[in-house]
Every structure is written in structure tokens, then in C-alpha cells.
Amino acid sequence: MRLESTRNSEVYRVWLTDDDLEELRRAAGSHRDDLVIQLGGFVGLRAFEIPQVAPKHVKRTPDGDHFRLRVPEGKDTTGSGGKPRDAYLPREVEGDIHRYVRSEDVGRHKPIVDLTESGVRAVVKRTAERAADATGDEDFRHVSSHDLRRRFAQRLLVDRQMNPRVVMTVGGWDSFQAIEPYLNAPTPEVVNDAFEEAGFE
Template sequence: MLTKGNKDGSYVVWMSRDEYQVLPREAETFEREVAIRLMGDCGLRVQEVLDVKPKHIQRMSDGEHFELEVVAGKDTTGEYDDGKHRETWLPRDVEATINRYIQEAGIGDDDLLIPRSKRTVQYWVEDAAERAAEETGDEDYHRVSTHDLRRCWANHLLVEENVSPRIVMALGGWSSYDAIEPYLAAPTEENIISSMDSVAL
């Protein structure tokens, strides 16, 4: 886990996918797991998690994959009064987890998945991170915030999976490459070898 301190005493944390996966496993309830996975597996901001309803989940045109409509995403351009709409990738295992949660909790199509406050969701992440620190012995989990889950998602796609920056920008709701640059950690030696081994120089 890579961490960087800010002047205000907060931290920026980059997690590997394996390090991230500990957090949803440490969530105490199904609701908490869903909230964490919406951020860490779908790239939602914490405020966007609070707006998700079952009706926002759609099967894609291939009939096999799913997308999640983000109805009031953050708008940094000032172009939209009600936030910027977008569709983001919803992994099939996350869709299955959400569907089980919907069935067990009796959530209607127009009901909020996570009818909580922003601070409550932030606390859930802090609590899961505390448990992860105890489970793994890695004290850096104490520094993990909700925004680090979105950072982990973006970094994983861009650096580890080599997904096109334009696709990541569209899925995450960024308007420019400059906006996603802070989400990137330096590539690992393994990333460099796998990317450059087949390049003819």
C-alpha cells in the first residue's frame, strides 16, 4: 500500500486490488458491503452512492453485462444544474451482490439502495478499514477514506489493466485527463515489464 501525506494532515492512499478486496469482506452488513463496492468496484463518489436505486441498473446491449446510471454525478464544468449524468460499468459479481441485497432487504425499484448520510457511509469505510488493519496487521488501512476507493478503482483500470483513459474518464465522470492524473500511482516494476516486454525499440 502506498500512502502520501497532505499538508492538512490527511493522507492519499493507493491500494492494490488485493488490498482493496479486504475492505468489502470486513463490512459488517450487506448494506455496508454494497456501499463499499459501489465506490471500489464502480468508481462512484460517496455522494453518488446515496442516489443509487435499483432502477438505475440496466443490462447492456450484449445481454450479458450491466451498467449503472449515475443520475447526479459531480459536475466540475458548471454545465449541468442537477449534476452530470453518466453510465458506469457494473461488474457482474457486484450486480449479483446488489440483487441479493435488494431481495433480502425488500427494496423497491424506486427506493434508495443506501438511504443513509454521507458521514454514515464514510464511517462504514473507516470501520471496515479498522477491521482490515486488525486482520492483516497493515496499519496503513487506518488511513483509508471513501475517496481512496475511487482512486483504487481508477488506478487499477488505468495502470494495472491498461484500460483507455478515455473510457475511464467516461465511466468515472472526469472531463479531462488532467482530472484523473492525481488518481494514478507510479507503475510497479511488474507493470513496466509486462507493458514493455513486447515493445520493439
């Protein structure tokens, strides 16, 4: 985990690792709270998008091997209202959603996570506080819901070197300028790998 200062001395951008995400998941107080962490960190949903998705929005692709999660009203920077998109839904997250929906008897048209946007943010903050207590790493106390989405983007763009246009499509970014900040902080491992692949030892 790495903290980056912002103009607000009280707020930091937090660059999480997947290990940090797992610590957050372990600290989650419930299955629902764990899903919030997963939907942000592995599906890339914004805090206001998480309450929108219902079981009916989980779709299997025609090849039968992949899943999408329809976001009815994502962020639209053009100002013309919510913009729908199909987020890539990893199989493991789909399985967790399925188990949660069955155990909680969530109706097909009801929100999977029945919280407001501020409720989602509170879950992330509360879970981060618990992770800080459990690990002794005080940096967790700075984690916000947007940092989960930041990890999602960095994993795809930096760690996996995925085509930025694909990331823009599944993550709901309208321009290269919008995703450029996520390219700024490769992990030390990514730097090492890049130089090794280029023939430097």
C-alpha cells in the same frame, strides 16, 4: 498498499491493491457495508453518489451481456448542477446488488444504500479500522472513500491500460487533467511487465 503524503500531515492518499480491497470486503460488518466498498472500488462511485442509486438505475445493455448503473447526479465541475452518467457495473457487483435488494426488500425507487454521504464515509472508515485490526496493517486506518475510487481508476488506467476516454466516461471525469493523478503510481508489477513487454529483462 502505499501511502502518499499530502499537504495535511494527518491525511494520506492511499494507493490500494485489489488484495487490499478484498481485505476491506472481508472486514465489512454487513452486506450493505460490503456493497459500499464495491460501489467505490469496482464501480468508481463517489461517496455522495452511492446514496443516489436505486434498483431502477441498474440496466442491462442491449447485448444482454453487460450492465450499467445510472448515477443521476454525478459531479459537475461546470457548476450547472449534477451531471448524470452510466457507470460500468461488473457482473459480480450487479449480482451482489440483486441479492441485497431481494434480501432487504429494497423498493425499485428506494436507495440501494440508504445512507447519507457522511454515512457512506463513516462505513468506509469503520470498515478500514476493522481491516487494520484484522490484518495488523495500520495503513488501513488511513483509507477513505476516495481511495476506493482511486483504486478503481488505477486498475483501469494503469493495471489494465484502458483507453482514458472510456475511463473518463464511466467514472465521471471531465478532462484528462482530472484523471492524470491516477496515472502517477504504477505498481511494481506493472513497471516490470512494461519493461518485459519492451524487451528488457
